[in-house]
Amino acid sequence: MGFLIDAKRLVFGIETKKTTYAFAIDNLGLVRHLYWGEKIDSLDDFDVPPLSEISSNDPILDLTDEEYPVYGGMRYKENCLKVLFADGTRDIEYKYDGYTQTDEELVIHLKDAHYDFAFNLHYKVYEELDLIERFVSLENKMNESVTVEKIHSAQLHIPYQDLTLTSSHGHWLAEFQEFKQPLGQGKIVLENRRGISTHNHNPFFILDRQATETSGEVYYGILKLSGNFSTIIEPRPYGGTLVQMGINPHDCLLTLNAGETFVAPAMLFGYTTEGFEAMSHHMHDYAKQHVLREGVRPVLYNSWEATEFDVQCDEQIALARKAKEMGVELFVIDDGWFGQRHSDADGLGDWYVNEEKFPEGLTPLIDAVKGMDMMFGIWIEPEMVNPPTQLLKDHPDWIYHVENRVNDTSRNQMVLNVTLPEVQTFIFNMIDDLLSKYDIDYIKWDANRPISQTGLSREMWVRHIEAVYDIARRVKERYPHVLLEACASGGGRVDYGMLENGFDDFWTSDNTDAYDRLTIQNTYSYVYPIKAMRAWVTDANNRVTIPLRFKFHSAMMGTLGMGCNILKFTDEEMKLSAELIEEYKEIRDVVQNGDFYRLNHTSRNNYYCYEYANESEAALFVFLPQTQIARTGVRIKLRGLDETATYTFMLAGAEVRKTGAYLMNHGIDVKLSGDYASTIIKFKKSE
Incomplete structure (x- = not known):
């Protein structure tokens, strides 16, 4: 060969x-x-x-x-x-x-x-x-x-x-x-x-x-x-x-x-x-x-939905404590920690810690997070700049623009001309300064608008992304332990170019509705790795209230994260979240590193069935967003098992033992009812 x-x-x-x-x-x-x-x-x-x-x-x-x-x-x-x-x-x-x-x-x-x-x-x-x-x-x-x-x-x-x-x-x-x-x-x-x-x-x-x-x-x-x-x-x-x-x-x-x-x-x-x-x-x-580094990705909590731009040190620490109670392993502070960043109209480009929000810098927050035995992450958008910032006042020629035209803004921001060596140096030094000064494990790298007004340069469409790749590779060479997440208003940078040039995770979509994510994640799975697919449990949904369990099960199909305002969680929600995060950790290795299967079925109900399997275990995810008139269950034939081995699993509250041949050729019957019903069935191969 x-x-x-x-x-x-x-x-x-x-x-x-x-x-x-x-x-x-x-x-x-x-x-x-x-x-x-x-x-x-x-x-x-x-x-x-x-x-x-x-x-x-x-x-x-x-x-x-x-x-x-x-x-x-x-x-x-x-x-x-x-x-x-x-x-x-x-x-x-x-x-x-x-x-x-x-x-x-x-x-x-x-x-x-x-x-x-x-x-x-x-x-x-x-x-x-x-x-x-x-x-x-x-x-x-x-x-x-x-x-x-x-x-x-x-x-x-x-x-x-x-x-x-x-x-x-x-x-x-x-x-x-x-x-x-x-x-x-x-x-x-x-x-x-x-x-x-x-x-x-x-x-x-x-x-x-x-x-x-x-x-x-x-x-x-x-x-x-x-x-x-x-x-x-x-x-x-x-x-x-x-x-x-x-x-x-x-x-x-x-x-x-x-x-x-x-x-x-x-x-x-x-x-x-x-x-x-x-x-x-x-x-x-x-x-x-x-491409991907070995090991499993940590369970993440991101503070954006809880606070948006109004980040404060004490409140972030309070969120971290609640996240720790649930079993979260990585706490990420999102937008709003830097410059005069009180909305999306200012701050981008002025990458200093806002002293009003963090009078002693980020150290007290990071120390508190690390003291809880969690990793710490931070959000940046290094390719962008807001017009009011000092950076743009000092360097008005650092943006893409066309002479004799009003500068384009989108989301109140402009795009830095990353093809300029001095801009590349500025971005790398900003990230290097953050990582050398603070104990940071994770960077969420965002990009929230397209490029425009590129002027006379017609090769910048290639040179811009080459420069981004180069900066990311240099960051990873100096800080190999740091995980980089590729984000561009959600799934705008999901591709192998990012993965092979320093990035580890994808933010798959800004749409965190648990039902919508099933179809998004299904198409993603055709060619992109499950391990790099960040999926969150959030307060957002585009329909009637979706149960917390369904939200978790949907997000557990990738690398699990949370973005809810957990300060408002009830004791019952805290307890359920902790249980489901612990369940995810039990199956995390097979989800992130196992083989993924999109399973077919013949049920008249609109079930979504997915499986993850390795040499010793399998996890079956079953979703029923809405029960149809015919209240039928679903027979699911698994794949990728050892046909000669016996597998133990729980079904309808009872422990069941079946051979791999039976599970793959005959299958098991599962019946969910109601709206937004879901279950995960775990299969263990007998010794």
């Missing part, structure tokens, strides 16, 4: 546990895609027949299944790379320039036939996970600059057109709304143009052929980018479907100066014949094995 190379015929294969991906250098010197699908062991089986034109309206360059099509010649299809040379040439004619291979990577080297300009196709393989990673790097070896008008990271070829696209759409408070649509004969474009937020679409795609959770062909991929991305899906006139992902070319130009290189964000993709469940397991395992 790994890389297979026929050096004589220039045929290349990438082999995973169950799949093969193959391409070759053809008779025209083009990098031609050959195959992506179930495993084929021998490269000898792959022919590379010469291409010939079908008609004068179907040029060879347009018909060739190129691995990485460029703009140039008689190509009218979507291209991955378009550049402008210094002499005005807007065309690439490439030739094969060899390959290099290590244990970790295969690189195909291509160069322009006239200009000393090279681009390299990079391939990595995660064999056991049936995943491949692709990206492209550019090298300008000339004395003149090159302007990059478009750069996509990869193009994939799928040999079918009868496919269904699954991805997400939405908006603030409604991120990760799943949609499905059949491919027609037009082009589908999913994108982000806002620089920061991706509430509307997310950089992933899933294409299937009548697949179910456990069967059927599924092709899928994600882009490791947090900013402006573009996904293009296009059925081809002569069959098959193309998928491209990369930096959105909208308003974007990159200048590659003499001697410079540029590396595009990576695209991770996979294929399975075993349905959506296998896809999710591969992506989750990739995150757990190659």
Whole structure:
């Protein structure tokens, strides 16, 4: 497994546990895609027949299944790379320039036939996970600059057109709304143009052929980018479907100066014949094995709903005491602790502790939290500034703005030009000062508006997020114990670019309604890891009062947090919260580190059923938001168990013992009643 190379015929294969991906250098010197699908062991089986034109309206360059099509010649299809040379040439004619291979990577080297300009196709393989990673790097070896008008990271070829696209759409408070649509004969474009937020679409795609959770062909991929991305899906006139992902070319130009290189964000993709469940397991395992730190995430309490901007030291300590009584492990003070921050109209940028709210600084609060044996976290929004702040008065040129235009504000704030080295230094030093001065374990990094008025710079859409990544990596290198949470008005920065550049957790959505979160979390689970999904119990809901138990069960499906005003909790609510937090800790390892299953059922009632399982235990979550007229229960068949082992669990108040084979093939009957009913059933494997 790994890389297979026929050096004589220039045929290349990438082999995973169950799949093969193959391409070759053809008779025209083009990098031609050959195959992506179930495993084929021998490269000898792959022919590379010469291409010939079908008609004068179907040029060879347009018909060739190129691995990485460029703009140039008689190509009218979507291209991955378009550049402008210094002499005005807007065309690439490439030739094969060899390959290099290590244990970790295969690189195909291509160069322009006239200009000393090279681009390299990079391939990595995660064999056991049936995943491949692709990206492209550019090298300008000339004395003149090159302007990059478009750069996509990869193009994939799928040999079918009868496919269904699954991805997400939405908006603030409604991120990760799943949609499905059949491919027609037009082009589908999913994108982000806002620089920061991706509430509307997310950089992933899933294409299937009548697949179910456990069967059927599924092709899928994600882009490791947090900013402006573009996904293009296009059925081809002569069959098959193309998928491209990369930096959105909208308003974007990159200048590659003499001697410079540029590396595009990576695209991770996979294929399975075993349905959506296998896809999710591969992506989750990739995150757990190659991205996320080991261990379990702490139970969190965040003070925002209790106090909003009106934070006071004594009240925060009182909240911490109540949180500790419940079993919380991490106390996070949210917005309002700094500058003249009494509303969203001031304070951002003036990152000093407000002395009226904290006369002795943050030390008394942190000491109190640490004295209760809890971790301490803090909220920041380092890329933003409010107009009244001293920072903006001292540095009016530090924001994105357009001359002769009124500066845009949204949520009463402007966006710092993070592409400036002095702004990057300011942000890093601010965070470094906080972490060196105070014993902080957790940072909630927020970003509450899109970027606008970018002026003459058209590469800032890329450079801004590169700078954010760089700052986060530097912070983690200096303070490796600190957990970073990616937040952008909720789920605006849920992507692998954030995870692989220093961040540990996602704030999944500002919508904390426990019922809404079931659908948000379901779509999130397709490609993103459960362990990074922060989910809170809060006072907020968009409907009639939801029981506290249902709220907890919904939030326990990820990394549990709380945001209620617990100072107003009754003794009964405190007791129930403590019991449920303790129950979460009992199943936390299997929830965060186990395998996740979206379970199907045939009940006439609208049950939501999910399972987490590892080698020794499983946890089954069952939700019934509303009992229908037919008061029917649900038969649930579990998955991922040891069919030869016996499992012990509680059902209807009695201890039950069943084999894994029975639980997976026959299943168990569960009946909930009323509105917003829920239960968790824990299965222990017998020794």
